[in-house]
Amino acid sequence: MTSLFFVLALTLLALLGTPLFAVILAVAMAGFWTVGVDLSVIAIELYRLADTPALVALPLFTFAGYLLGESQTSRRLVRLTRALLGWMPGGLAVVAFVTCAFFTAFTGASGVTIVALGALLYPALKQAGFGEQFSMGLVTTSGSLGLLLPPSLPLILYGIIAQQLNVGRDLAIGDLFLAGILPGCLMIVLLSGWSVWVNRRHPIPLVPLSRKEAWAAVRAAIWEIPLPLFLLGGIYGGFFAISEAAAVTALYVLCVEVLIYREIQLRQLPGIMRESMIMVGGILLILGVSLASTNFLIDAQIPMQLFAFIQAHVSGKIVFLILLNLLLLLLGAILDIFSAIVIMVPLILPVAVSYGVDPVHLGIIFLANMQIGYVTPPVGMNLFIASYRFKTPVTTVYRATVPFMLVLLVAVVIITYWPALSLVLIGR
């Protein structure tokens, strides 16, 4: 009775806008208190943040992403992609998807993409002859495209949490990076295909491939082009670990944007560092307290009970996956991606593994579903950012985005029920 009241009160507080870390902390403290564990265990659990080597990547990649978001990288990236891909059917629409996916992979889907790239692409798309509603929907959807591509922060966070759980199968973050590439490309291809089909009646004039413009665009972005190459090359060539790759990326981006392009003044740096570390702090605090609550849940055998319950009611992998999709779509619409990973992965992963789902595949399924959550009406984050950024009523954004959301849903179904798409690159 008391515990039911407690759960209801906490749920209400969470819905009223209590920071999620406080809600999780309350669960952990109440839980440990009822089983008579000294509450100073909270500090022990938080200190585990200093005991997780891969976590070093989080602040470093976040900082690098903020630097890229603050400089003119978005402009150069659009120009480059347009010069190289603008001749393809679908033209600028394809350019927009590819650019946003790259940018989001590096900056994290925190709205930076819509703010930085959307402002360039939305007018450009309309100018190129795409409808206003179509352009709006495209830009809104693209804000979270690229979550599955390395080195996206949610992929890293999923890997870190999955490693802590010890489910019996090894799981390297490098494997997750590889596994996300084909599903991420699938989303881009489906969205591009759909864009071409929608605009088949009024074909958009294409930009012919100009060798001169392509060369100029390459020259302009020459310092940023090596970034994905040496990141992936460094990791898979065995030169450095993920956390080291993050350090090199941060230092490289810092030097390029501040010293070579000089688009970020030295006096701007403290502010950028602070903003990026606010994001890191928000994520790490939730991660830290949920290490505590997860430990309590495992002590109390909640995952075991959950598993027994699910196994009694759900037969077979396919039914499980369908329910998983529904649950994640719902969660993605309510929770932000980082909290969702931190809270749900410890509960879902052991169950999924026992149904024969590969932990790497589960990570891709998880993030692909969450990505749709960003554009799910009525509360998807991208919808509000786009509404705010383009000064459009949010209901208009809903209507514009729904078709794209349905295309992404098709992609998620393919990703979920065709494991090989995720696993073929890592040979599982």
Next chain:
Amino acid sequence: MGPMRSWLRRALSLLQRVEDAALVGLLMVMIGLAVAQILLRNLFEGGLVWGDMLVRTLVLWLGLLGAMVATRQNQHIRIDIIARFLPERVQRAADTLVSVFTGAICAAAAWFSLQFVASEREFGGVAFAGVPVWLCEAIIPFAFAVIALRFLILAALNLTRTIKPGP
């Protein structure tokens, strides 16, 4: 109330400057040290024995400092579906309740982690290069205390505004 308030304001602005400086300094140290470790390992097949441990401790410190700073402008990750649609007066009351609750939880966390750090100090133990473990952990109670303080101040401000609606 007057002198007390100005004293508090000065203390908070000093804290802000210290936080900002610490964030920038620690992040620079972290990048530099991490890159130095790669160079040392690949070029000289060596590396600082305590380097990795320090970098990992910096993650904890940066994270908690970032969380402290996030509290300044109430930028913590939250669910805001309902708050979006509440009338302003109700929303402010809800905000006050939420701040009091968060402040209390963090105060409790600060208290219990302080006890942990104190016992670690008694126990001794070295994390790396002569730095005691308790010092590395000291940021935990400190961060929770600052976060608790900020939420309680926020609640108090909200409350005074709700009781006598200002201009």
